[in-house]
Amino acid sequence: MSHLEKMASAVYYGARQIQVEERPKPTPPEGWALVKVSYSGICGTDLNIYVGAHPRARGPLVLGHELSGTLVEGHPSLKAGTPVTIRPLLFCGKCEPCQTGMSHVCKDLKLVGIDCDGAMAEYVVAPVETIHALPDGVSLRLGALIEPLAxxxxxxxxxxxxxxxxxxxxxxxxxxxxxxxxxxxxxxxxxxxxxxxxxxxxxxxxxxxxxxxxxxxxxxxxxxxxxxxxxxxxxxxxxxxxxxxxxxxxxxxxxxxxxxxxxxxxxxxxxxxxxxxxxxxxxxARVYTPKDFDIAAELLKKPFDFEKLITHVLPIDDIQTGFDLLLSGGNAVKVLVEIGLEKNDKNYSTEAVSVDHV
Known part of the structure; x- marks a missing residue:
């Protein structure tokens, strides 16, 4: 993969400073895989970063840890093109919580989109053990809800x-x-x-x-x-x-x-x-375990109007609108940024969806 390939990315530089720009497309290191992002959700953590209140996030940083997309390369068992999401936790694997099966409360827990570049870009890399295939029947749009539902x-x-x-x-x-x-x-x-x-x-x-x-x-x-x-x-x-x-x-x-x-x-x-x-x-209660992620993915197959939670879907070029809307206490619950879909598949809306909450 050429290091000269570029991708659209939403980059945080400092308090209330975010801009969409072209950045190099990442190459997955050993043990990591490359995912082409379709949707990325804006959550409360992203808002804290944006206003400069997060103690670890430092710009320049690609935000985002709620996502859905398709696998590109680097996974030992999933095929390229598989619809996936990622469990965006980065853990040391050595501390007592990690050694006793509780890596979600690792003593040095880090997250994709906070401690390394995240999913508000056309591509993201993540450790292979954190990548989850979407269940059959779960759309890419709903797949972006798995992380908060977990x-x-x-x-x-x-x-x-x-x-x-x-x-x-x-x-x-x-x-x-x-x-x-x-x-x-x-x-x-x-x-x-x-x-x-x-x-x-x-x-x-x-x-x-x-x-x-x-x-x-x-x-x-x-x-x-x-x-x-x-x-x-x-x-x-x-x-x-x-x-x-x-x-x-x-x-x-x-x-x-x-x-x-x-x-x-x-x-x-x-x-x-x-x-x-x-x-x-x-x-x-803090974040989630792999089992929680699997259960959340299966819950999305139940007869429930999950789409109602997605009140706004915005193109990446309009990401500032999403941050402004949520910070102003506007009529929104989950705001998704649509990134990697083909142009003829895009259906942007800055209005609430299915209205008759990071």
Missing amino acids: VGVHVVRQSEFTPGDTALVFGAGPIGMCVAVSLQLLGAGRVIVVETNRFRLQMAKEMGFETIDPEEGDVVEQILYKTEGNGADYSFDCAGHPSVSEILTQVTRVRGTVVIVAAYKKAAPIDLLQVMFKEITLKG
């Missing part, structure tokens, strides 16, 4: 959720919605979603979830009313706001479980006395 699957599995129980989800952004969807498809009796953004609240309602609007009254009172004064069996904090952390123990039943999903930037208030009094289990 977060939701991991959160539910980490909680040791019991099918039939009541789950409470704070936040209807992309991850909150993926948690809610995973709960529903994995057997929750009830899923209640709390959200302040009117667009996302309405979307959660249209997707079949019970909803709570903080503007309609005290959130704790509304939750307790819906749960006959007991609280939820499981509460998932996907919002990452102190106003949520301080009420988690109030809205979770005796011997219930609280799962922290959001990445808090500062220490947050939580009532540990109530954790003790009510014997509440407090857990954290």
Whole structure:
């Protein structure tokens, strides 16, 4: 492969500095494979990088770690042209978590699109063990949802959720919605979603979830009313706001479980006395395992309107619009950047898709 070949890439240079330019097409090193990118999603981590708030990301850097595409070369068992996604974790393989099968919490965990160039480009390289073939029947467009959906699957599995129980989800952004969807498809009796953004609240309602609007009254009172004064069996904090952390123990039943999903930037208030009094289990959940990725891919084959989560699809040349939309709190959930499809297959839209959440 010629090192002179170029590809369109969305490159981060510094706080609020991103530009689309031609960069050299990568050559996969030994043990890595080359993927031609079709779609890449903009997530909350990308937004943090863009505003200059991520502690590790340094420009120039090609952003993006949620993707779908087709395999080009370098994989020992998958054929060229196979539709794939990647599990974008880079782990040392030597620390105790890695040695005991928990590489997703490697002591030196890194990610494609943060610590090396990512998927907002026509091509990306990744370790062969992180490449997953898309199941039959899952489109490239939906394949770009596997990474955030795998977060939701991991959160539910980490909680040791019991099918039939009541789950409470704070936040209807992309991850909150993926948690809610995973709960529903994995057997929750009830899923209640709390959200302040009117667009996302309405979307959660249209997707079949019970909803709570903080503007309609005290959130704790509304939750307790819906749960006959007991609280939820499981509460998932996907919002990452102190106003949520301080009420988690109030809205979770005796011997219930609280799962922290959001990445808090500062220490947050939580009532540990109530954790003790009510014997509440407090857990954290981070990224995903290979098994979570496989389960997420299979969930995409279920009869559920996953397309509704994709509110915008933009060409790479218009990537700035996607960042501006999400940072402004606009009517969006998942924004995809369409990259590697042929021109006659492109159907760009800056309007919400299927509207009647990184």
